[in-house]
Amino acid sequence: MTTTASIPLLLSTTAVVRAHFGLSLRQLGRYLGVSAGFVSHVETGRKGLPPALAPRLLGLSHLLPPPLGQGAATPPEPVIYAPLQPLPPPEALGTAPIGTALPAPEPLHRRLRDCRLRLLEQGQRLAQQQARAAALAHRHWGLVQLQAAPTPAEPKEAAHYARWLGELATDLANDDSDPAGAAAARHLLAARVAGLRAEAAWLEALGAVDPKS
Secondary structure (H helix, E strand, O other), X not given: OOOXXXXXXXXOHHHHHHHHHOOOXXXXXXXXXXXXXXXXXXXXXXXXXXHHHHHHHXXXXXXXXXXXXXXXXXXOOOOOOOOOOOOOOOOOOOOOOOOOOOOOHHXXXXXXXXXXXXXXXXXXXHHHHHHHHHHHHHHHXXXXXXXXXXXXXXXXXXXXXXXXXXXXXXXXXXXXXXXXXXXXXXXXXXXXXXXXXXXXXXXXXXXXXXXXX
């Protein structure tokens, strides 16, 4: 039986549940029957969860992975591109440059500056797109876990849970309306970033040669 004394133990549970299933404040609030702002207050300890709503949160907490619950562990997080990571070693072209004259430095430096600027811009875009794709994938996974969970025993609570799952599915469909198109755009951007990284690495290697030596 849930008592008022047990409510403080749930203060951080809302944040753990949201992170595990990829829920927003608004989405969890819809299931609990409170506003997004109220959930935020609960997570920061400014308010306690009403005892009448504790069973709903406890039901979700049982789906957390051990030791908090008995559910599945969260999938490993994908690697997100880091725009400021070091450049790779330049790829060898396989043939020696033709001629003996050293290249004029200014065109190389100018192009390298342009590559670095474009790489930073494109790299940040790629990181943002990858992070969004990872968040959507996590939400898909979370929805599957919630759909596979046992429904509440009480008919009224079971109907409420089913409606909530339908709302989550609608939210996800709206936010991920064209996954194939988004994936194509993300891969094309990754190809451009890879090309810029290779070009910048090659230009940096050329720039390391002192034309006056």
